[in-house]
Amino acid sequence: MRRVYPIEDRCINCHLCEVACIVEHSRTKTPVGAYHLEGLRFNHEDGRGEPDPARALLAGVAKPLTRTVVDTAEFVSISTTCRHCVEPDCVLACKNGSLYVADDGRVLVNADKCVGCWMCLMACRYGAISRNPTKSNVPGVTSNGINHHCDLCPERQTPACVWVCPTSALVFEDRDTP
Amino acid sequence: MNHVIIGNSFAGLFAVEAIRRCDADGDVTVISREPQHVYSRAMIHEMLAGLVQEQMVYLRGWDFYRQMRAHSLLGYEATAIDTAAHTVTVADEQLPYDRLLIAAGSNPFVPAIDGLGANGDGGKVEYHTFTTLEEARLLKAACAGRENAVVLGAGLIGLQCAEALRHVGLGVTVVEMADMVLPMAVDAPASDIIASELEDEGIFLRTSNTIKRVESANGRPTACELRSGEVVPCDLLVIAVGVRANTGLAQAAGITVQRGIVVNSRMETSAADVYAAGDCAQAPEIISGMTMTIPVIPIATTQGMIAGYNMAGRDRVYRGGLSLNALQFGGVQVVSYGFVKDEADAEVLRHSDPARKIYKKVIIKDNRITGALFVRDIDRAGIFRHLIENRIDVRPFKEHLLSPDFGVAHLPREERDRMFTTPQ
Numbered sequence: 001m002r003r004v005y006p007i008e009d010r011c012i013n014c015h016l017c018e019v020a021c022i023v024e025h026s027r028t029k030t031p032v033g034a035y036h037l038e039g040l041r042f043n044h045e046d047g048r049g050e051p052d053p054a055r056a057l058l059a060g061v062a063k064p065l066t067r068t069v070v071d072t073a074e075f076v077s078i079s080t081t082c083r084h085c086v087e088p089d090c091v092l093a094c095k096n097g098s099l100y101v102a103d104d105g106r107v108l109v110n111a112d113k114c115v116g117c118w119m120c121l122m123a124c125r126y127g128a129i130s131r132n133p134t135k136s137n138v139p140g141v142t143s144n145g146i147n148h149h150c151d152l153c154p155e156r157q158t159p160a161c162v163w164v165c166p167t168s169a170l171v172f173e174d175r176d177t178p
Numbered sequence: 179m180n181h182v183i184i185g186n187s188f189a190g191l192f193a194v195e196a197i198r199r200c201d202a203d204g205d206v207t208v209i210s211r212e213p214q215h216v217y218s219r220a221m222i223h224e225m226l227a228g229l230v231q232e233q234m235v236y237l238r239g240w241d242f243y244r245q246m247r248a249h250s251l252l253g254y255e256a257t258a259i260d261t262a263a264h265t266v267t268v269a270d271e272q273l274p275y276d277r278l279l280i281a282a283g284s285n286p287f288v289p290a291i292d293g294l295g296a297n298g299d300g301g302k303v304e305y306h307t308f309t310t311l312e313e314a315r316l317l318k319a320a321c322a323g324r325e326n327a328v329v330l331g332a333g334l335i336g337l338q339c340a341e342a343l344r345h346v347g348l349g350v351t352v353v354e355m356a357d358m359v360l361p362m363a364v365d366a367p368a369s370d371i372i373a374s375e376l377e378d379e380g381i382f383l384r385t386s387n388t389i390k391r392v393e394s395a396n397g398r399p400t401a402c403e404l405r406s407g408e409v410v411p412c413d414l415l416v417i418a419v420g421v422r423a424n425t426g427l428a429q430a431a432g433i434t435v436q437r438g439i440v441v442n443s444r445m446e447t448s449a450a451d452v453y454a455a456g457d458c459a460q461a462p463e464i465i466s467g468m469t470m471t472i473p474v475i476p477i478a479t480t481q482g483m484i485a486g487y488n489m490a491g492r493d494r495v496y497r498g499g500l501s502l503n504a505l506q507f508g509g510v511q512v513v514s515y516g517f518v519k520d521e522a523d524a525e526v527l528r529h530s531d532p533a534r535k536i537y538k539k540v541i542i543k544d545n546r547i548t549g550a551l552f553v554r555d556i557d558r559a560g561i562f563r564h565l566i567e568n569r570i571d572v573r574p575f576k577e578h579l580l581s582p583d584f585g586v587a588h589l590p591r592e593e594r595d596r597m598f599t600t601p602q
Contacts, residue, residue, distance in 0.1 A: 003601060005598065005599060006598050008594065008598075069585070071585030071586045071587035071588075072583070072585070072587050073575075073578070073585075073587035073588045076587040076588075076591075077587060078586060078587050078594060078598065080585070080586055080598065083597075083598075083601075083602040085601075085602040086601060086602065087483070089476065089563075092192070092475075092476050092479040092480055092483070093475055093476040093479070093504075094475075095218050095220040095221065095475055096218045096220070096221050096234055096235065096236075096237060097218070097236070097237035097238055113234050115221070115224060115230060115234065116506075117220070117504060117506060118504045118506065118511055118513065118556060119475060119476070119504045121504065121513070121556060121557065121559065121560060122502060122503070122504040122513045122515075122556070122559060122560060122563070123476055123502070123560060123563065124560040124563075125560050125561065125563045125564035125567070125597075126560065126561070126564070126586070126597060126598075126602075127557070127558040127559075127560045127561040127585060127586060128560075129560070130557060131557070137230065137234065138224065138229045138230060139229070175599075175600060175601055176601050177601075
């Protein structure tokens with residue numbers, strides 16, 4: 001199946017993949033709408049204001065709802081996202097069967113069943129799963145949320161992060177061995 | 179090929195799915211003494227607390243066995259295995275197998291406690307264990323009209339049960355033999371953070387203590403006298419001191435059993451065509467190289483899957499298990515990997531931010547991580563699983579391990595390429 005693969009030598013650390021991901025999964029599907037009207041820019045864990053999503057992510061405070069994350073070190077930047085593994089560790093760890101491998105090979109979450117136990121987050125060796133605190137299926141438990149990871153943009157031919165990347169540092173390819 | 183699986187939880191479930199991926203025609207029979215559809219034992223505390231709808235407890239849809247074309251003997255107990263004749267005894271009938279998987283899980287262990295076995299009139303005193311859906315339903319029904327619960331054991335099951343009982347409005351006291359809560363799962367600083375969360379919820383903790391005697395009337399507990407001399411009022415008693423691998427069936431069949439049913443890296447037991455997986459199996463561990471029982475979901479599912487593939491003829495090797503868990507108490511999430519308390523001859527990195535209840539620790543031996551613990555700041559913890567399981571030399575990026583922006587960019591280039599340029 002086709003998956004998103006990063007080519008890190010082309011990455012210029014612009015974080016546009018994160019913007020495109022947030023916008024694609026928003027209701028208004030426009031940057032201003034997503035970030036301001038829907039308030040995704042100010043979405044953070046404990047209610048503290050950190051207006052800059054990139055800085056907020058570094059500080060561990062805010063959690064913009066992107067499903068792709070640009071990891072940076074001194075001279076390295078690489079856009080990472082769910083690998084849609086053949087035998088996904090998250091599915092093997094999911095404590096109530098919310099995560100599953102769909103018929104087309106995508107690893108998806110049943111958003112009405114996930115209880116936010118974070119076994120998936122613990123299990124994913126790529127660090128590709130995050131927490132969506134805006135939805136919870138366990139009322140009455142604070143800071144719960146549900147699993148949040150790449151769904152390969154089901155409404156698009158090419159995932160938004162790949163489509164937006166100005167240097168083609170993300171590609172959408174079938175690299176399966178036949 | 180005729181596959182028989184004893185056990186209907188995570189290991190059995192993933193074995194069925196693996197078998198069906200490579201053997202479309204063979205017979206598959208699932209035997210479980212529990213009558214329920216395949217469900218998650220890790221959800222019963224949330225059901226007890228009334229936090230989730232019951233359908234969220236079930237792991238697969240109602241037509242799962244039909245889709246898998248599997249026979250389900252639910253509510254039937256396998257009572258004997260004849261490894262020579264290749265049969266399992268179920269309800270006094272001999273069920274033949276070509277391949278057998280024992281995925282029988284574990285049973286709660288109940289220690290002898292003075293006053294618990296029999297009271298003056300010869301009857302038993304009511305107490306509860308908390309590992310199955312049926313036990314959770316019994317406990318939930320028993321909660322009506324009760325006021326003060328005592329939970330013996332501050333392990334994962336005990337604390338989850340205590341939190342659920344508190345959530346439905348009971349006064350709860352947890353009694354633990356060790357000097358901290360979760361003594362097997364976390365270290366002292368993480369335990370302190372969790373303890374203060376539980377106390378904030380109104381749960382009383384009595385560590386370094388145990389129940390000396392249970393007082394009762396009419397078969398119901400009325401109070402627990404602790405070793406410290408304190409008398410705690412109690413009309414609902416839960417025993418959650420731990421679980422033991424369910425090995426009786428295997429042992430009686432002459433299969434090699436130590437702490438669990440001993441298996442090799444193909445999940446084969448000492449008997450031909452008999453496999454074991456999950457809580458009841460004693461399989462290779464990846465850091466120590468020894469075999470041990472590790473009763474956590476990802477281990478059970480992985481072992482079940484590997485066993486299923488091998489049973490159906492697709493050769494698969496288990497690379498070794500890593501003890502790992504994700505816990506949540508109050509508003510605090512904890513993720514742990516490996517041996518989080520073994521700091522002997524090790525370099526230990528720590529980061530602590532008490533105001534935000536953040537605590538992180540990495541234990542390094544011979545430049546390889548042998549244990550890692552994350553409290554609240556858990557978002558990129560999974561990368562540590564990769565570092566531990568692949569025995570990666572962390573020297574080149576050691577100083578970044580606990581920095582807030584640690585990510586895959588800090589790993590060696592060849593490691594990133596391995597992780598991100600090919601299908602995983």
